[in-house]
Amino acid sequence: MKVVVQLDALDPYKEIKHHEETVLVSGKHGGVVSFVGTMRDFNDGEDVTAMNLDHYPGMTEKHIEAVCQEAMDGWDVMDVLVVHRVGDMYPADPIVLVAVWSAHRASAFDACRYVINYLKERAPFWKCEVTTEGKKIWVEHNSKDPGVAESREKLA
Amino acid sequence: MKVVVQLDALDPYKEIKHHEETVLVSGKHGGVVSFVGTMRDFNDGEDVTAMNLDHYPGMTEKHIEAVCQEAMDGWDVMDVLVVHRVGDMYPADPIVLVAVWSAHRASAFDACRYVINYLKERAPFWKCEVTTEGKKIWVEHNSKDPGVAESREKLA
Amino acid sequence: MDIDVKFFASLREHMGRTSDKVTLEGEATVADVWGQLSSEPMPSNILVAVNKEYTDLSQVLKNGDEVAFFPPVTGG
Amino acid sequence: MDIDVKFFASLREHMGRTSDKVTLEGEATVADVWGQLSSEPMPSNILVAVNKEYTDLSQVLKNGDEVAFFPPVTGG
Numbered sequence: 021m022k023v024v025v026q027l028d029a030l031d032p033y034k035e036i037k038h039h040e041e042t043v044l045v046s047g048k049h050g051g052v053v054s055f056v057g058t059m060r061d062f063n064d065g066e067d068v069t070a071m072n073l074d075h076y077p078g079m080t081e082k083h084i085e086a087v088c089q090e091a092m093d094g095w096d097v098m099d100v101l102v103v104h105r106v107g108d109m110y111p112a113d114p115i116v117l118v119a120v121w122s123a124h125r126a127s128a129f130d131a132c133r134y135v136i137n138y139l140k141e142r143a144p145f146w147k148c149e150v151t152t153e154g155k156k157i158w159v160e161h162n163s164k165d166p167g168v169a170e171s172r173e174k175l176a
Numbered sequence: 177m178k179v180v181v182q183l184d185a186l187d188p189y190k191e192i193k194h195h196e197e198t199v200l201v202s203g204k205h206g207g208v209v210s211f212v213g214t215m216r217d218f219n220d221g222e223d224v225t226a227m228n229l230d231h232y233p234g235m236t237e238k239h240i241e242a243v244c245q246e247a248m249d250g251w252d253v254m255d256v257l258v259v260h261r262v263g264d265m266y267p268a269d270p271i272v273l274v275a276v277w278s279a280h281r282a283s284a285f286d287a288c289r290y291v292i293n294y295l296k297e298r299a300p301f302w303k304c305e306v307t308t309e310g311k312k313i314w315v316e317h318n319s320k321d322p323g324v325a326e327s328r329e330k331l332a
Numbered sequence: 333m334d335i336d337v338k339f340f341a342s343l344r345e346h347m348g349r350t351s352d353k354v355t356l357e358g359e360a361t362v363a364d365v366w367g368q369l370s371s372e373p374m375p376s377n378i379l380v381a382v383n384k385e386y387t388d389l390s391q392v393l394k395n396g397d398e399v400a401f402f403p404p405v406t407g408g
Numbered sequence: 409m410d411i412d413v414k415f416f417a418s419l420r421e422h423m424g425r426t427s428d429k430v431t432l433e434g435e436a437t438v439a440d441v442w443g444q445l446s447s448e449p450m451p452s453n454i455l456v457a458v459n460k461e462y463t464d465l466s467q468v469l470k471n472g473d474e475v476a477f478f479p480p481v482t483g484g
Contacts, residue, residue: 033189033192056210057484076476079457124319139483140484144483148417238384296408301405316404
């Protein structure tokens with residue numbers, strides 16, 4: 021299990037490969053499910069040109085780790101990797117990677133979805149978008165995945 | 177929507193990047209969910225050293241395309257990419273990639289899972305594994321994802 | 333009528349060939365094709381496709397159809 | 409007791425500072441900390457953490473605790 025919060029640009033698929041080459045034992049996992057969230061160039065009808073992602077150092081990592089641990093305990097998965105960017109970014113930049121390795125795909129799908137849903141619900145990050153007119157807008161809330169309550173029920 | 181069945185080695189994350197750079201409009205999708213199935217070095221208690229994947233040219237592509245189209249019709253997703261290897265391969269080789277781009281992650285998770293589940297159920301591929309003792313074993317059935325029936329219900 | 337037949341995977345090895353051609357008189361079904369190919373009944377797990385669509389032994393054929401027999405699929 | 413206070417995101421801009429220090433006498437809760445920082449009631453959407461764990465206004469504090477106030481989170 022590895023959780024990284026970084027200012028550097030995120031190359032999600034390089035991270036997956038690197039993790040497979042350095043941490044996982046080759047030939048043992050049957051599949052990997054990944055989610056990559058990318059920055060969009062619009063939000064609520066406004067054109068967005070840049071974004072700053074604020075976070076609470078220490079608390080953010082702690083809460084992502086807790087969510088990953090819940091996923092490792094709740095499903096039969098082999099490993100979980102999360103890399104999340106902070107700081108300044110631009111449209112199409114990857115913001116977050118969640119990757120889950122497992123012997124069987126069902127667990128990997130469930131666990132990956134759980135991690136991204138609860139990361140979004142609990143990890144202290146705040147998006148501040150800059151519009152084409154130079155207006156700064158703090159994003160007020162994330163879109164909900166109807167699967168959030170569902171995952172929680174499965175784990176209960 | 178793109179479906180490829182190929183003899184060549186599969187670099188799933190290069191395929192995702194290439195598809196994003198050549199087909200998708202930058203900055204429009206909010207996320208991508210991918211599943212990569214890789215060859216394991218064991219099965220049913222036997223050590224596996226190589227595998228040949230047989231298929232039915234024409235029928236295979238047709239049925240994967242039908243499954244992808246069902247996913248595009250059934251969920252609010254922007255694009256689906258499937259690349260599937262055939263021929264000779266070795267442990268840790270990627271066998272299949274399913275990637276789904278969407279504005280919202282819930283649809284991408286649902287659609288990606290649907291595609292891999294029904295690809296496994298309907299696309300004519302057959303795995304023949306070679307054990308360390310040189311024995312050839314035709315794999316008799318795939319593991320079931322308990323989500324198969326579930327996805328079908330959602331679409332109905 | 334002339335029917336192209338294909339076998340895949342373990343069934344191909346069992347039948348000892350990749351493909352075959354069968355000629356049938358009058359109205360004929362997939363079951364009639366199998367009857368020409370083998371004296372054994374078709375194993376219950378074997379799947380059938382006509383012109384690359386799944387079907388079953390009762391499907392009525394026309395001249396030039398491609399009939400495929402194969403075991404359960406194991407891709408992905 | 410001495411309490412370290414942190415603000416994030418839009419609340420940081422609203423409060424005009426990133427952090428603060430508050431000194432309280434006797435038993436005190438997060439609500440007492442907020443009362444020292446602002447004459448307005450805490451907005452209902454604001455979240456509270458003590459020592460990097462989520463909690464609420466009723467939590468009793470001890471010397472040296474770190475109390476953070478911030479708006480709903482929007483990561484991922």
